[in-house]
Amino acid sequence: MIIEGIGLDSSAKVAFQSHAHTDHFVSGNIIFSTKATKFLSHLKKGGFYKVVPFRKKFYIGDYKAKLYPAGHMLGSAQIYIEFDEFSLLYTGDVKWFKLRTAEKSRFRKADVLVIEATFGVPMYNFPSPKEAEKKLIAFVESTLDRGKTPTLYANQIGKAQEILKILDVHGYTVKTSRNIIKVAKIYEKFGIKFGNIDNNGEVVLRGFRTPKPRNSLSPHELYVSGFGNLKLSNHADFWELMRIIEKVKPEKIYAVYGYAKEFAKILNGFGYNAAVIEKDYCLYCHKNI
Numbered sequence: 001m002i003i004e005g006i007g008l009d010s011s012a013k014v015a016f017q018s019h020a021h022t023d024h025f026v027s028g029n030i031i032f033s034t035k036a037t038k039f040l041s042h043l044k045k046g047g048f049y050k051v052v053p054f055r056k057k058f059y060i061g062d063y064k065a066k067l068y069p070a071g072h073m074l075g076s077a078q079i080y081i082e083f084d085e086f087s088l089l090y091t092g093d094v095k096w097f098k099l100r101t102a103e104k105s106r107f108r109k110a111d112v113l114v115i116e117a118t119f120g121v122p123m124y125n126f127p128s129p130k131e132a133e134k135k136l137i138a139f140v141e142s143t144l145d146r147g148k149t150p151t152l153y154a155n156q157i158g159k160a161q162e163i164l165k166i167l168d169v170h171g172y173t174v175k176t177s178r179n180i181i182k183v184a185k186i187y188e189k190f191g192i193k194f195g196n197i198d199n200n201g202e203v204v205l206r207g208f209r210t211p212k213p214r215n216s217l218s219p220h221e222l223y224v225s226g227f228g229n230l231k232l233s234n235h236a237d238f239w240e241l242m243r244i245i246e247k248v249k250p251e252k253i254y255a256v257y258g259y260a261k262e263f264a265k266i267l268n269g270f271g272y273n274a275a276v277i278e279k280d281y282c283l284y285c286h287k288n289i
């Protein structure tokens, strides 16, 4: 969306890109992001990125702003902007709980909160990353015990590296794809090391661009996603979203992505002032861009 002329994960002359997933890519004369987001994005696209460290005051257009970790993947950021009449926090994709390969998220108070709602209905109640990790390792162990090769499917940017790191910590070698390794190499530049990538690895890790449907997975295969059969998610579930809102204490909430409509309705039922905002909406233009 565009707010006061500034693109928030939307293309505009002056834009902010929250993280390096392709559905958040933007173009613009100047794109503000973290250094990791710039490096990861440049694997797939060009563009002039102005790098901003977390918690450092800067100007975006005419307004003071700061980035805060969003906890969704390496380099993922929220942006806090002080507009003339109100302050605004845009979460991008966000996680309350700490993942091994993402910076720990931090939330601050703001008048207006624009929050993702990918999993914004109460049926999404994920295990904590620690619990999900235990399930993942139990699956790997039991599959190896049966003489099979555990095969994991995951988003190749972010989730795959999280799984790679978990398997490294637990001492498993991993055979994986060139694309996942390319991204992992950028993670290593930022201090997240992987000592377990091996062409003869015990575990196979694949991107899910061509996943099998969930119900056709073999017993030795696992689809790791909030939508998959192992819910190690790098998105907040409904209950994490509620915790974030309690921290930010906004007067106005805009829900975006996924279950935005349902989430806004639930929030209004709880007494919040919430509405939906479409990804391509211009908040003070009252039209789609």
Ligand SMILES: [Zn+2]
Pocket: 019, 021, 072, 093
């Ligand atoms: Zn994302």
